[in-house]
Amino acid sequence: MDAGRLAYREGISKPPSNCKASVYSVNLPFIKGQKLIVHADDFGITLAQAQSLLALSKASDKSNPLSSVSIFANSPVFYDSAKLLHSSVENKTMKVSLHLNLVEGAPCAAPDKIPLLIGERKTFCHSFIGLLQISLGPRRSALYQQIVQEFDAQIKTFLRVFPEQQHSLRIDSHQHTHMIPLVFDALQETIQTNNCTLEHVRIPVEDLTLYAQFGLKHMIPRQNRLKNSVLSCLSRHAKKQLSNRNITSSFCGIAFSGSMYQMTPELLFALEEQAHQNHQELEVLYHPITVPLASCLDPENLPFATACASNGRNKEAQSLLDIKETLYCATRSSTHR
Secondary structure, three states: OOHHHHHOOOOOOOOOOOOOHHHHOOOOOOOOOOOEEEEEEEEOOOHHHHHHHHHHHOOOOOOOOEEEEEEOOOOOOHHHHHHHHHHHHHOOOOEEEEEEOOOOOOOOOOHHHOOOOEOOOOOEOOOHHHHHHHHOOOOHHHHHHHHHHHHHHHHHHHHHHOHHHHHOEEEEEHHHHHHOHHHHHHHHHHHHHOOOOEEEEOOOOOOOHHHHHOOOHHHOOHHHHHHHHHHHHHHHHHHHHOOOOOOOOEEEOOOOOOOHHHOOHHHHHHHHHHHHHOOOOEEEEEOOOOOOHHHOOOOOOHHHHHHHOOOHHHHHHHHHHHHHHHHHHHHHHHHOO
């Protein structure tokens, strides 16, 4: 694919007067946001964060790029946060996914039912790598059953507030743990036993080719490249299971994970057109709104809490506003041709 052709396809020469020149200087491609799912993970860590995310999505009536969020069922404020979201889900201005969580905070299942998943503080105690290691060892069968228990509790909690989602369930997970084959199989069993129908499952793997063509590959942190490689390998199992079902989309959000404010409009719309050519939408993952360290799901779990409290999350929120204006200008350019 010719990145130059995608990025610099003929646009209109002059921006509408109310569009920032710095945003509008890009000659946008043909699709212009029609195939984008701009998504925010981690909705409902705190009530204030949930309110801020909804305010961010409504910051302008010109265009609302934040069209999807995923919510923690194991958050202490899940029910209050879900109530804030419910009207937007009902009137179809926002899609909601269940953000399955096995790595941070307190479980939804009874702690004595899932001893392999929790530590002395009765909170989740494993990272992605920790879960992957156990899933490959002699305790894998016990781990499988305990994940089924926890996923069952999280799905039931979610459906109490969003019962209509039983037949249009959207799934992703904290740290993408559902890409671990054993975890994915446990998820499949839990979905079946709860008589749910999947509408969308995230496959969090990126094609980095366009990053190189736009001269941005050197900006991808080494750990994110490694993460993308690991997820690409592990995701083969899920892809095989889902091969006959049209419930996935293209994905963007690993390469610049933690710094999505580095995403450029040129690259974003080139990725969108690439997805369109593959007959898919493009899910673009953000983690907006910084949460105070003491208010994170587990302040003592520092690797996660530090990321949650990073100022980079507020920078990602600002970049969402920039995308909002870019999409609005793109829409205006289409209607004025």
